[in-house]
Amino acid sequence: MTILKRAKGFWLSILLSCIFFTIIQTMISGGLLNPFYQNTIMLIGINIILAASLHLIIGITGQFSIGHAGFLAVGAYASAIMTMKLEMPFFVSLLVGGLMAALAGLIIGIPSLRLKGDYLAIATLGFGEIVRIVLLNIDYVGGASGMQVSHLTTWPWVFASVLLTILVIRNFTSSTHGRACISIREDETAADSMGINTTYYKVVAFAIGAFLAGIAGGLYAHNFYIILPSNFGFLKSFDILIFVVLGGLGSLSGAVLAAILLTVVTTFLQDYPETRMIIYSLVLIIMMIYRPQGLLGTKEFTSFFKRKGGHKHDNEQTIA
Amino acid sequence: GCSGSDEKASNSSTGKEETIKVGANLELSGGVASYGQSILEGLELALEEINKEGIDGKKIELTTVDNKSEAAESTSAALKLTSQDKVAVIIGAATSGNTIAQVQIAQDSQTPVISPSGTSPDITFKDGKLNDFIFRTSFIDPFQGTVAANFATKEVKAKNAAVYIDSASDYSKGLAKAFIEQFKANGGKIVAEEAYVAKDTDFRATLTRIKSAKPDFVFLPGYYEEAGLIVKQAREAGLDVPFMGGDGWDSPKLVEIAGADALNNTFITNHYSSGDPDEKIQNFVKSFKAKYKDKSPDAFNALGYDTGYFLADAIKRAGSADSVKIKEALEATKDLELVSGTFTLDDKHNPIKSASILEFVNGKQQFKTKIDPE
């Protein structure tokens, strides 16, 4: 039956990812991946979480938010305080980072109830900057000199967080609640008139997105030894935004793919210090010119090899 | 440009080969790209000179990695240099934060790191523990602040000083802290403590505020880009009291930005002065200008240059390109004559240098006094 089939697909994908996890874990403990590659994998994981979480806000719910680095920063600092100052275990610190960021998401969700488009963009950008400036002025977390954090982020943690993020976002999106969010993106007035509590779902999207970005912040803080307010400026938000748009607005797999691709490209370009940013910017411009809809458009990866006849009424016809 | 990081990966720090691999992890793009780029210019000049003869016949091969002025990228760059390129030594980063981001990696892989301009004490010594593979070329000077405070009290006869710091810089904060302590100990009063952030351009509002506190001396530890603007805008706002800064002011650009008139009645503590007739310094200025289209070197150029010689000296004494031997040699550095002063390392891996006090007179630095660390 359909239920069974759908549930099967779900468990199958979990199984596959566990196998992937084990392979990487074996390679790490077997010394097949040197620390540089390990670090790159961590960074990819963190960026995937960031991209996916912003995808929920922009790609799914259509709220033009360009202050995502703010949530990352809140998560990073909150979790660093947990481990470094309060000596809590890493797991607790990740959770607290996520929750604090979610709280920030609720706060920034509020202007989103009144603002639209570019006005909302500016407000979220302002929020991100406010977070950065507040951190800059709190001596408890080191102010401008930043806060030193121990290295606790490991592959199992990153993997678990990525898996959690993707599952939460995918399951949310492909449910009636996700559709409610998409309907807000498509036409807020119509969604409202069709019985969707748009206020509620916008805030939910911000809160979930921020929560996941907060977890990414925790992983980030505990991977790079030091966190500095200057690393969470609006340019960082743009980096995350680029993942989402380049992958294809509205496509989760696109966002993930772009996060992987751009992280690899960026890392690779470290070798060309003089032309690095020039190449990077050219890559951006050319990709956007030739694929303005993003790498995957609005499609998902799975739609490329979807089984036929999964549904009862699945007559795949296209008229457009 | 820098030498490529091309396929000679088998060369590692075993000491037998012709080249010694050195990595540079610098801020070549992003917010403080100008610092990183200046350091690289100085460093490349130094290496070019050193490689002319080589160190015991060996040449230094530089692999440069850009860290985008981000801590995360700095970590990744350090990992790349240590595990991919297998360099013997890392030079960088320019800022303390980005240096801290690679401390653990250097310690773990036993690769010495020399930060040309990272001034935070935490870099080398944190929580009572020495990071024994980490070094720096710059000074963490409380010393400069102390010297400035004594100068203010004794020479300027200042009673009410204002302090205006760059809150994004440990360097600026460190100098200010020492200045305030010493100035108060000398019986003076701090009438205003204000702050800006590097890359600001308009300081008029804060200067107006400082002016209304009626100081008779302003201590302005910061880098020349902002210091020049601040002095200029202060003079325009009618704040005519003496200003004083540290070695971060040192750049010909300072005079261009502030204007020679505005700089009258300002002082700096420095370890060298590009106007110093000392032969070593003049040679540096000359070859720098020759290599870089007649550009006059600034403080970061000098630090990058000195870092090159600091390292070369150690490699020579180590007689090997082995990381651990180089580290030991670096630790033993003593009375090394560099452009930015005579250089001895203390047990916290911080260089001890003497300081001079210079005055700007119509755009020219004039030597006033030289003060040795006690």
Add this chain to the structure above:
Amino acid sequence: MLKIEDINVYYGNIQALRGVSMDINKGEIVTLIGANGAGKSTLLKTISGLLKPKQGKVLFEGESIGGKAAQSIVKLGISHVPEGRRVFANMTVEENLELGAFLRKDKAGIKQDLEKVYTLFPRLLERVKQQSGTLSGGEQQMLAMGRALMARPRLLLLDEPSMGLAPLLVKQIFNIVEEINKGGTTILLVEQNANLALSIADRAYVVETGSIVLSGEAEELTASEEIKKAYLGGH
């Protein structure tokens, strides 16, 4: 006056017109009728240069205009009143009309035509300074037509001028169309309201899924059973 020969038009990969040919003589009112999505608007857009035909020819007074930019086609004397009116909502009525005469340099002539438009549509004169976005649907339709007339067209393309209008206004608009035609302007009219269109037209073409399936004198078509059944709501 206008001659279309065997044109094919695409939106990306989707073919919207297949081998359409038609001609319009000077002084006529010709109407295009057809169901939703048949390709009527596409044909008008192709004539006015908003779309380019992939194959085939569009000749206006002997000159080939297929593939020319829209602004040069306006200059030749073809004005298009697009579907859905498309007035510049953020500008006043007057500014909209002035934009209609964008390519013209003869100040006196423009002024004269402005007067003419105001006599044709007295409602617009009452609202010269009003933002056109706040006009009612019928007024916007008048404005769109007035704006097109400001270019002094010899051929006027009208796309569903009665859409969404109150019956009273529909009648007014159609009267005005006839009046404009009497003034010497040739008209190509697209209408869903086929009854009405046929009642003022000289000739008609019937479009179905991108091709012309029928053409003839307006009276002839009105009488045809087939047409009655498909488009006139006769049962």
Add this chain to the structure above:
Amino acid sequence: MTTNKPLLKVDAVGIQFGGLKAVSNVNVELYPGELIGLIGPNGAGKTTFFNLLTGVYVPTEGSISLEGQNLRKLPPYKINQKGISRTFQNIRLFGDLSVIDNVKVAYHSLAKHSMISSILRFPTHFKGEQEMDERALEFLKIFNLDHYQHELAKNLPYGQQRRLEIARALAANPKLLLLDEPAAGMNPQETHELMNLIAFIREKFNLTVLLIEHDMSLVMGVCERIYVLDHGQLIAEGKPEEIRNNPKVIEAYLGEEVVS
């Protein structure tokens, strides 16, 4: 067909935009099961009246109640949940959602599975989603749209989009259905088909329908009563025959001879 208790009672409602009184002092009563027309010149305030009923605009005066419940200041989604659903004059579908998903969105407030159960994929999620699928498909079948179910809404031809909008409005399980110019852009033949469809769904779903339309053949053909708005005010109300011959309506709206 009328009972004593009105389904919808609109009492002296009005709204002002800046200086413009778009709707003022309008009184309307609709009884369960009625099919009512709302006509009037362009800019008379018909669409605005719909916006007032659905909470898109908040009236500056007067009150609206549905089955005796005051709707004042309720947000649109709550009004929809209470039983008023609508279509829009300029089609407002969720273009990048599939046809079936458009309908499922409207069914959302009737869904039983919670967000948590969806995220954690509890069986209730699968059950709930499947029920939605089945319901939505039923609606699509009625409108002959089931072949298009996986097509994106924006790719449908215009006429189908109009029909999908009505299907979507119905999926919210309304008591009162508001249709804003459902026949706009359709030719007489298509209009005729639509007329029959509206009559059919009214019977099947036990609906009350209020529709705005400029096509007199449709309005006069199916409506039991007609309200006429002009300059924001009601100028007439009555049976089609009465309206057709009402001099005020002829002057303001119909013109000398009715075109049909």
Add this chain to the structure above:
Amino acid sequence: MELIQQLVNGLSLGSIYALIALGYTMVYGIVKLINFAHGDVFMVGAFVGFYSITILELPFLPALLISMIVCAIFGVLIERIAYKPLRNATRIAALITAIGVSLLIEYGMIYIRGAQPEAYPNDVMPTSKIDILGVSISSQSLLIFFVAIVLMIILQFVVHKTKIGKAMRAVSFDADAARLMGINVNNTISATFAIGSALAGAAGVIFGIYYIKIEPLMGIIPGLKAFVAAVLGGIGIIPGAMVGGLLLGVIEALVSAAGFSLWRDGVAFVVLILILIFRPQGLFGKNKREKV
């Protein structure tokens, strides 16, 4: 008295923001593109002015003109190469391209001449201090203020009263309908970019003369502030950008004056968000309810 002095400080800082925001909001209002590269065109303008003055040894006005012309051409090139292919794409895709262009200009400049700052000669324009009742105003900041006002008036006139301005507004509202009027859409958009970029170039030179120090990344923060000012005033509304810029400057000055200079930008953003919550269309934007 100090408060008045601080207001003056704020207004003179705000005039700089306004100067940049004018061109920003014009392009923004007409092309509906958040042109993040505007700040970088401003930087290019500052450098062109600098080289004209130092290498070509030109006086102020010719240098200003050259910079405006170079920037106008530069702006048109950017539009044609990078933005034109994206006319029909989503706005957010165009935004990403704009970010790409911005990075390209910044790092292209760094590649050419390094990241270190350059200093304008101190004597391009004579300065004097005007003292009124103990409040000192520099003649340069007065000049900037008036330049901004004059440009605002000219720009407002161009956009609302001239034929090209009407064409711009028509294109911005509905490009296809504009084509049917005989308007050449490509040329109109190019003209918009040319004017907007020329203004950015002028702002760059004036900035250089006023603040002396210029560097390849100097456009980022003023560009951001100009964006904020444009949105604060209401997108596309020219006097709005002026007021938005001035307001931003005054807020920053007052926060610094109160001794919270490190909180300056933070407070400015808090005020921005608050204003937007109460006026979601910006200060001068008409609070249009969406017509349903």
